[in-house]
Amino acid sequence: MIGSFDQTINSAASSMAKRTLDAVDQDALLASHKEEKEFLVLYNKKGVLQNAAVVGAVISVALALFSIISAPMAVITFGGFLWARHSISKNIEDMVDKRVEPINSPANTLRGKIEVLVSNIESVLPSAWKPQHSKIFGVPLFRSEIPWDVILPKPNKEV
Amino acid sequence: MTSFIQQATRFIDQKIDSMASTMAIHAIHAEFPTPVEKQAIFGSYKDQRTNLVIYNEKALLQNGATTAAIISVALALFSVISFPLAAVGLGGSLAVRYSISQNIDEMLKLKSIPAGTEEKEEIDSRDLKSKVATLASRAGVVLPEGWKPGYAKVLGFPLFRSEIPWDTIFPRSSHGRPVSE
Numbered sequence: 001m002i003g004s005f006d007q008t009i010n011s012a013a014s015s016m017a018k019r020t021l022d023a024v025d026q027d028a029l030l031a032s033h034k035e036e037k038e039f040l041v042l043y044n045k046k047g048v049l050q051n052a053a054v055v056g057a058v059i060s061v062a063l064a065l066f067s068i069i070s071a072p073m074a075v076i077t078f079g080g081f082l083w084a085r086h087s088i089s090k091n092i093e094d095m096v097d098k099r100v101e102p103i104n105s106p107a108n109t110l111r112g113k114i115e116v117l118v119s120n121i122e123s124v125l126p127s128a129w130k131p132q133h134s135k136i137f138g139v140p141l142f143r144s145e146i147p148w149d150v151i152l153p154k155p156n157k158e159v
Numbered sequence: 160m161t162s163f164i165q166q167a168t169r170f171i172d173q174k175i176d177s178m179a180s181t182m183a184i185h186a187i188h189a190e191f192p193t194p195v196e197k198q199a200i201f202g203s204y205k206d207q208r209t210n211l212v213i214y215n216e217k218a219l220l221q222n223g224a225t226t227a228a229i230i231s232v233a234l235a236l237f238s239v240i241s242f243p244l245a246a247v248g249l250g251g252s253l254a255v256r257y258s259i260s261q262n263i264d265e266m267l268k269l270k271s272i273p274a275g276t277e278e279k280e281e282i283d284s285r286d287l288k289s290k291v292a293t294l295a296s297r298a299g300v301v302l303p304e305g306w307k308p309g310y311a312k313v314l315g316f317p318l319f320r321s322e323i324p325w326d327t328i329f330p331r332s333s334h335g336r337p338v339s340e
Contacts, residue, residue, distance in 0.1 A: 006262050009259055009262045032299065033299045039266075039298070040298055040300065040328050042266070044322045044328075046259060046262065046263050046266070047320035047321070049259050050256055050260055051320060053252050053253075054256055054319055056255070057253050060246075060252055061249055063244070064241075066241070067241045067242035071238035071239060074232075074238055077231040078231035078235060081225075081227040081231060082224075085221055085224035085228060087168070087172070088175055088217060088224060089221055091176070091217065094172075095213070095214065117207065117210070117214075121207045141225050142225055143221050143222060145219070146211055148215075151211045151215070152208060152212075
């Protein structure tokens with residue numbers, strides 16, 4: 001295993017050194033001490049390989065540190081935003097209920113309640129409109145907007 | 160405890176109401192800047208229409224919180240996956256670095272000099288700089304005065320291996336052309 005890895009290192013460094021040596025004026029530079037100079041080029045190229053491995057190790061350490069810090073932070077943030085989402089959702093439901101209940105509406109779904117509120121301004125919800133969308137495991141993720149032209153019907157004007 | 164939770168819930172509700180109201184005012188004002196336009200569009204149902212605009216702004220807030228929660232899940236998943244990957248990567252990189260370092264050390268042992276001789280033992284016992292200097296001198300190359308075999312020390316340990324300057328191995332004239340030997 002180690003022997004084969006050594007061969008891989010030698011082969012990679014040799015091919016890198018060969019490319020460098022090919023670019024050098026052979027007659028002028030390698031006339032004397034040819035083998036020794038090739039040896040020094042090989043040393044440099046192996047140094048480049050080793051430095052690349054060190055860079056890989058440094059990146060891995062940075063990634064590991066990032067993971068260690070970001071995992072608990074992500075869990076805390078997830079909890080926080082889930083809680084915020086729940087609070088906003090409850091606030092919206094309460095707001096809608098507060099507006100609809102005094103009217104003694106029989107509506108018991110969110111769409112029914114919104115329909116009542118929209119009918120109060122003499123407007124009509126589109127039949128295909130759903131109060132929530134993008135379901136995952138049957139749970140809708142996002143809340144739909146009431147179309148702006150339903151709230152503020154004016155030609156060529158949208159909020 | 161229950162009272163504290165109730166107070167916190169009330170405070171958050173007030174914050175949500177306040178944020179949604181501000182957003183609604185901005186949205187309405189951006190689209191209908193003058194009172195005349197506002198009156199024309201909101202007509203006699205000002206309160207009811209404003210409440211529906213606030214509903215939309217609160218929906219926007221809720222969707223923002225949902226998006227942030229989804230991003231947090233993605234970040235958590237990435238972190239959970241990336242940690243073992245980083246550990247494996249670190250181990251692998253260190254192993255590779257060690258192997259290359261060993262390979263270079265082995266390469267620097269002058270094989271042209273027979274093992275067991277005094278000269279061989281003397282050369283092998285030198286530090287890295289001396290070994291490289293010896294090899295360089297055999298190639299007719301003199302290392303620069305301040306050249307060090309490693310740099311970027313962390314805890315006294317050099318992280319990176321220095322190159323032997325290319326200009327030293329292949330000297331060039333002042334015109335940048337290779338100097339023939």
